[in-house]
Amino acid sequence: MLARARPSWRLFRDGERKNRKKNRLKFLIRAIGEKELFRRLDVELERVLAERGSPLRDEMAELVRIVSRARAAAPGAGHAARRRSILPLEANQRRPQTQDGYHVATIKLPLGDASAEQLRSIAELSRRFGNGTVRATNQQNLVLRWVPSMRLYALYRSLVEIGLGEADALCITDVVSCPGTDYCSLAITKSMGVAARIREYLEESSTRQDVDDVIARLGRFEIKISGCPNACGQHQVADIGMTGSWSPARTASSGRTTRCVSAAAAAKRRASERG
Numbered sequence: 001m002l003a004r005a006r007p008s009w010r011l012f013r014d015g016e017r018k019n020r021k022k023n024r025l026k027f028l029i030r031a032i033g034e035k036e037l038f039r040r041l042d043v044e045l046e047r048v049l050a051e052r053g054s055p056l057r058d059e060m061a062e063l064v065r066i067v068s069r070a071r072a073a074a075p076g077a078g079h080a081a082r083r084r085s086i087l088p089l090e091a092n093q094r095r096p097q098t099q100d101g102y103h104v105a106t107i108k109l110p111l112g113d114a115s116a117e118q119l120r121s122i123a124e125l126s127r128r129f130g131n132g133t134v135r136a137t138n139q140q141n142l143v144l145r146w147v148p149s150m151r152l153y154a155l156y157r158s159l160v161e162i163g164l165g166e167a168d169a170l171c172i173t174d175v176v177s178c179p180g181t182d183y184c185s186l187a188i189t190k191s192m193g194v195a196a197r198i199r200e201y202l203e204e205s206s207t208r209q210d211v212d213d214v215i216a217r218l219g220r221f222e223i224k225i226s227g228c229p230n231a232c233g234q235h236q237v238a239d240i241g242m243t244g245s246w247s248p249a250r251t252a253s254s255g256r257t258t259r260c261v262s263a264a265a266a267a268k269r270r271a272s273e274r275g
């Protein structure tokens with residue numbers, strides 16, 4: 001797998017270097033065509049295998065060994081009879097695993113942010129409550145697997161202690177944003193600022209009961225924001241998607257604006273979920 005990832009990365013270096021806004025794989029594919037892309041990938045793959053095939057295979061085998069060795073704690077006796085004790089970890093942040101007695105727990109990272117100290121604590125919690133591994137999601141949250149159902153409440157308490165006990169992952173307050181002008185040199189607008197403002201409006205200007213009522217009505221609901229049309233915030237697949245763009249009508253404010261785009265993709269997803 002690592003050997004196959006490298007050719008794509010190497011090929012990407014052949015992208016547009018003069019106009020950095022067009023330095024995206026999609027523009028390269030448009031320029032050279034799909035057939036040529038796969039030909040170049042095959043050539044690069046052969047080169048990578050010849051140069052580094054063996055070390056990359058060893059590296060991958062080591063990673064697989066680490067993950068498969070990670071042991072989960074025993075689920076604990078009587079878990080089925082005491083399910084009520086897991087209620088504080090919100091329903092949308094826990095999911096039963098196929099293996100009886102275990103849950104997958106989602107840790108909501110507000111705006112995808114976590115301090116180094118919080119990340120160290122999460123690593124420790126993953127060893128204490130899960131199997132020592134943590135997965136990142138494209139919703140900018142983290143997931144712990146193999147959490148014994150009986151220990152969800154203790155996990156929730158520990159998350160509250162490190163300031164990450166916020167509920168309602170994947171709901172309207174779980175806003176996803178790309179870095180925007182805060183960190184990205186291609187950005188047009190301050191997407192993280194918009195996301196923070198939306199959260200502030202939804203959470204701080206409302207009572208907890210209001211937020212709960214809105215969440216109960218909407219269920220899973222995603223707001224995603226990208227600082228430019230490159231769409232790293234995946235705004236096209238949100239219920240409400242926003243993207244930074246230039247607006248000639250707004251010359252007084254340098255023309256930068258964040259506009260709402262169609263939420264058709266999300267509407268389709270929701271329709272298919274409803275069956």
Ligand code: SF4
Binds near residue numbers: 188230233
């Ligand atoms: S979508 Fe966001 S992260 Fe991606 S290039 Fe644009 S500003 Fe940068």
